[in-house]
Amino acid sequence: MDSLDNKKDINIEEKTDKKIGNKINKKTVEFSHIYKTFNPGTVNEQDLFTDFNLSLKEDSFNSVVGSNGSGKTTMLNLLCGSIPIDSGDILIDGKNITKMKEHRRSRFIGRVYQDPAMGTCPGLTILENMSLSDNKERKYTLAPGIDKKRVDYFRDELSLLGMGLEDKLQVKVGTLSGGQRQALSLLIATMSPIKLLILDEHTAALDPKSSELVMDLTQRVISEKHITTIMVTHNLKFAVSYGDRLLMMHRGDVVFEASGEDKNNVSIKDLTDRFDEISIEDGNTL
Ligand SMILES: Nc1ncnc2c1ncn2[C@@H]1O[C@H](COP(=O)(O)OP(=O)(O)O)[C@@H](O)[C@H]1O
Ligand SMILES: [Mg+2]
Numbered sequence: 220m221d222s223l224d225n226k227k228d229i230n231i232e233e234k235t236d237k238k239i240g241n242k243i244n245k246k247t248v249e250f251s252h253i254y255k256t257f258n259p260g261t262v263n264e265q266d267l268f269t270d271f272n273l274s275l276k277e278d279s280f281n282s283v284v285g286s287n288g289s290g291k292t293t294m295l296n297l298l299c300g301s302i303p304i305d306s307g308d309i310l311i312d313g314k315n316i317t318k319m320k321e322h323r324r325s326r327f328i329g330r331v332y333q334d335p336a337m338g339t340c341p342g343l344t345i346l347e348n349m350s351l352s353d354n355k356e357r358k359y360t361l362a363p364g365i366d367k368k369r370v371d372y373f374r375d376e377l378s379l380l381g382m383g384l385e386d387k388l389q390v391k392v393g394t395l396s397g398g399q400r401q402a403l404s405l406l407i408a409t410m411s412p413i414k415l416l417i418l419d420e421h422t423a424a425l426d427p428k429s430s431e432l433v434m435d436l437t438q439r440v441i442s443e444k445h446i447t448t449i450m451v452t453h454n455l456k457f458a459v460s461y462g463d464r465l466l467m468m469h470r471g472d473v474v475f476e477a478s479g480e481d482k483n484n485v486s487i488k489d490l491t492d493r494f495d496e497i498s499i500e501d502g503n504t505l
Contacts, residue, residue, distance in 0.1 A: 253309070290471040300323075348392055459485055
């Protein structure tokens with residue numbers, strides 16, 4: 220199996236791609252002929268994905284909406300490797316990672332969850348949380364090994380957030396607000412050079428003002444760092460106004476998508492109308 224661990228290989232591939240001038244068409248993610256059935260052979264058997272195919276272009280910001288149970292989180296779990304697929308392939312930068320374990324994928328896939336408590340350790344300080352993540356690829360050590368240069372780097376990164384956290388390096392993360400914790404999780408998830416960022420309703424647990432703030436920050440971080448992103452959201456306003464591609468999922472399939480100029484013309488009403496159509500198809504009356 221091809222391995223993404225070999226950074227040399229990736230660099231060679233990128234150079235080659237640049238040389239032939241098709242970097243713009245490079246795909247960061249490819250789901251190819253994915254099948255996934257839950258509880259096979261039982262009364263609860265559910266064929267969620269049947270020949271599911273989807274690609275995400277390099278550097279693109281993809282928003283995903285869809286009704287509950289449409290398969291959004293499962294799609295992200297398959298991508299991270301937290302659940303196995305039955306058949307099909309998942310490629311990252313053209314390399315097949317289908318059989319790669321979750322912890323190895325986490326070296327190049329960052330994820331921010333809905334729950335602000337998931338991305339950071341509450342009992343540790345901001346500095347300790349950042350250095351732990353910083354050391355993920357090296358030895359598993361805590362704060363004493365951090366040199367001044369690294370602390371300055373953390374401080375610079377934190378100041379990007381515009382929340383004053385750069386002056387709170389010694390503050391325990393558990394005392395921060397939900398919005399500050401999500402902002403920190405986002406920063407930590409993108410601090411090492413990842414290829415893909417996964418956001419699973421990462422603003423859903425926040426109050427409206429904090430979610431706007433974290434969303435703006437998200438946009439800033441991914442465009443500054445050029446990270447291919449897939450964001451699941453229930454917030455139709457965010458789905459419409461952020462990102463360059465919008466996908467709607469239903470029963471394990473993409474039932475609507477728009478990108479570029481077409482996406483700019485999609486309104487929240489267009490989306491709610493689509494949701495109503497889907498709901499009627501499912502036998503619900505309005
Ligand atoms: N681990 C699991 N075991 C059994 N069924 C599951 C599991 N995970 C998800 N499902 C089922 O798959 C469907 C899609 O779930 P999910 O991906 O969480 O949807 P969404 O995130 O779009 O709300 C649901 O019907 C859910 O019950
Ligand atoms: Mg979900």
